[in-house]
Structures are given as structure tokens and as C-alpha cells.
Amino acid sequence: MSDETNGRLDGLRSQLASIGSADGRFATGNLLSPNAEATGMTANTGESTAVESREREGTATSSSADVDMSSADRPLGSPRVDDAVIEARDLDVFYGDTQALNGINMDIPEKQVTALIGPSGCGKSTFLRSINRMNDLIDVARVEGDLYFHGKNIYDEDVDPVALRRKIGMVFQKPNPFPKSIYDNVAYGLRVQGKDDDVDERVHTALERAALLEEVEDQLDESGLDLSGGQQQRLCIARAIATDPEVILMDEPASALDPVATSKIEDLIEDLAEEYTVAIVTHNMQQAARISDKTAVFLTGGNLVEFDNTNKIFENPESDRVEDYITGKFG
Numbered sequence: 001m002s003d004e005t006n007g008r009l010d011g012l013r014s015q016l017a018s019i020g021s022a023d024g025r026f027a028t029g030n031l032l033s034p035n036a037e038a039t040g041m042t043a044n045t046g047e048s049t050a051v052e053s054r055e056r057e058g059t060a061t062s063s064s065a066d067v068d069m070s071s072a073d074r075p076l077g078s079p080r081v082d083d084a085v086i087e088a089r090d091l092d093v094f095y096g097d098t099q100a101l102n103g104i105n106m107d108i109p110e111k112q113v114t115a116l117i118g119p120s121g122c123g124k125s126t127f128l129r130s131i132n133r134m135n136d137l138i139d140v141a142r143v144e145g146d147l148y149f150h151g152k153n154i155y156d157e158d159v160d161p162v163a164l165r166r167k168i169g170m171v172f173q174k175p176n177p178f179p180k181s182i183y184d185n186v187a188y189g190l191r192v193q194g195k196d197d198d199v200d201e202r203v204h205t206a207l208e209r210a211a212l213l214e215e216v217e218d219q220l221d222e223s224g225l226d227l228s229g230g231q232q233q234r235l236c237i238a239r240a241i242a243t244d245p246e247v248i249l250m251d252e253p254a255s256a257l258d259p260v261a262t263s264k265i266e267d268l269i270e271d272l273a274e275e276y277t278v279a280i281v282t283h284n285m286q287q288a289a290r291i292s293d294k295t296a297v298f299l300t301g302g303n304l305v306e307f308d309n310t311n312k313i314f315e316n317p318e319s320d321r322v323e324d325y326i327t328g329k330f331g
């Protein structure tokens with residue numbers, strides 16, 4: 001290994017020294033679809049993972065113990081976790097004839113931060129958008145394979161994507177507040193969902209959890225668009241959590257922000273993982289090392305090459321290609 005590579009790895013290692021893992025079990029999950037109870041869809045209660053449940057029912061295709069690490073289409077590392085909220089199994093996504101994701105197998109653990117990293121065009125955002133069916137909005141997008149949320153395949157016909165997105169919220173790269181007051185930005189989703197009780201309290205709680213309340217509590221009637229970029233992004237996070245999702249997907253949420261605003265968002269993401277499951281796409285490897293518990297490395301061809309604890313990925317990756325990527329040899 002060159003001195004330069006060693007130097008980069010040392011830098012990442014020192015950042016990793018401060019990384020802790022979120023823990024805690026999740027509360028009983030609600031159902032995906034408003035009609036779920038009527039249709040008999042039930043979410044896993046968290047007492048066991050969906051794969052374990054299917055194993056008991058004899059319907060699982062494999063268990064974490066028999067992941068074939070030698071197979072070329074399986075990622076290295078530990079693609080399956082004990083407390084999975086999201087489970088991808090042989091997931092392919094195509095845009096017309098272009099395959100953007102190729103046989104993805106990985107789990108996203110509950111109440112942790114999972115970072116998705118990799119070079120441009122390797123399918124990170126596509127994977128994130130698959131999780132709350134945002135790809136449905138792209139005409140040419142087609143999904144094959146299985147993607148489970150609490151053991152329910154989110155691509156089943158009886159899943160309502162709008163209900164799904166209430167449970168799996170999303171924050172985008174560019175802050176996109178509505179041209180409304182700060183208060184109304186956060187209250188909007190509550191009103192749409194008919195959650196008209198305790199709106200004031202829910203708005204305040206969401207702003208507090210998004211680490212924004214102190215800065216804006218005297219200006220809740222002012223436009224969200226008048227906030228700084230970093231504040232706007234925290235407002236979008238408050239909007240996303242006001243409706244009480246279980247999972248928050250973040251697509252490069254800090255890439256448009258200055259270092260101070262970025263640092264606040266990073267602190268916030270770590271705090272959010274105490275209550276929510278967070279999956280974040282980032283191009284910033286130091287950021288992934290600083291804030292995530294698990295890291296998934298996607299490389300060209302829409303392949304998930306390695307998925308493991310973040311410190312393992314950055315300190316001692318199994319794959320030479322992953323080591324080359326995280327030490328900046330390409331990407």
C-alpha cells in the first residue's frame with residue numbers, strides 16, 4: 001500500500017474512533033396500506049426479522065447463515081442483519097434497456113444510519129428511490145426481484161405507494177421547502193393526512209427533533225424560503241418527520257450546504273437514528289465514515305460490492321476495488 005493510501009486510511013480511521021452505534025428496538029410497526037388491516041397485511045412487530053418469519057413459515061429462500069460469499073453476484077461482508085427493516089433480495093432496476101441495479105441483496109438495520117456510497121451512476125439513488133417507490137414516478141423504470149419492508153413486499157399489488165411513503169420519508173439533495181410559512185411547511189403533511197389534532201404540538205416536536213426550533217420559534221409565520229440553505233434542509237427534515245415515518249431516506253442531503261450547515265445536518269442525522277432508521281446516499285466518504293453504522297459500496301454496473309459495518313469497510317475492506325475506491329484511486 002502506498003504512503004498516500006496509508007495516510008488516507010489513517011485519516012478515516014481516526015474519524016471512525018468517534019463513531020458509535022445506535023441501538024434500541026423498534027416500536028410495533030404500522031401497516032403500509034390504509035387497507036392493510038382489511039386485506040390481512042400485517043407488519044412485523046420487531047420481535048423477529050422478516051427473513052426469520054419466512055424461515056419459520058418455510059418460505060424463505062435462504063438465511064443469513066447460508067449467504068454464499070463466494071458467489072460473484074453476492075456482496076462481500078455481511079449483507080444480512082438481525083434487525084432488518086428493509087430487505088432487498090435479488091433486486092434489479094432497469095430504465096428502459098439500461099440496467100441500473102444488478103441483483104442487490106442487502107438489509108437495512110433498524111435505528112441505525114446506513115450509508116450508500118460509490119461513484120457517480122452506480123445506482124445509489126436508484127436503490128434509495130426503490131425503497132419508497134419513487135421510481136414508480138419514472139415511466140421507463142422497471143423493478144424485478146423483491147424488496148421487503150417489515151417482511152411485506154412493497155411491490156405487491158396491494159401496497160399503496162402513498163401510504164408507503166408516509167412510513168418511508170425522503171429528503172432530497174436540494175432543500176425544497178414549499179412557498180409557505182415555516183409552520184405550514186411542517187403542518188402540511190399532517191393536514192393532508194387528516195391528523196388535525198395537536199398540530200401545534202406536532203409541529204413544535206418535529207422542529208425540535210430537526211434541531212431547528214430554537215432558531216425559528218419566533219418566526220414560524222415567516223416564509224420557509226427566507227431561511228438559509230442549511231435551515232431549509234432542516235425544515236425539510238422536520239417536514240419529513242412530522243408525519244412520524246419509520247424510515248428516512250436521504251439523497252445527498254448536505255451536498256448543497258456549507259461546512260457549518262453540513263456539520264449540523266450530520267449531528268442531526270446521528271440523533272435521528274435514535275428514533276428512525278436512516279439510509280443516506282453520500283459522495284462524501286468522510287461523511288459516511290463519520291455518521292454511519294453500516295456502509296454499502298456500490299460500484300459500476302449497479303453492483304453492490306460490499307456491505308458491512310462502517311469501520312470494517314473503511315479500515316479493512318474485503319474487496320480490493322472497494323479499498324481503491326475509498327482511498328481515492330478512482331471514483
Ligand SMILES: Nc1ncnc2c1ncn2[C@@H]1O[C@H](COP(=O)(O)OP(=O)(O)OP(=O)(O)O)[C@@H](O)[C@H]1O
Pocket residue numbers: 095098099100118119120121122123124125126127138140
Ligand atoms: N430517470 C432516469 N431515466 C433513465 N436512466 C436513469 C434515470 N435515473 C438514473 N438513470 C441511470 O441509472 C443509472 C444509475 O443512476 P443513479 O442516479 O441511481 O446513480 P447514482 O449512483 O445515484 O449517481 P450519482 O452519484 O451521480 O447521483 C445511471 O446510468 C443513470 O444514467
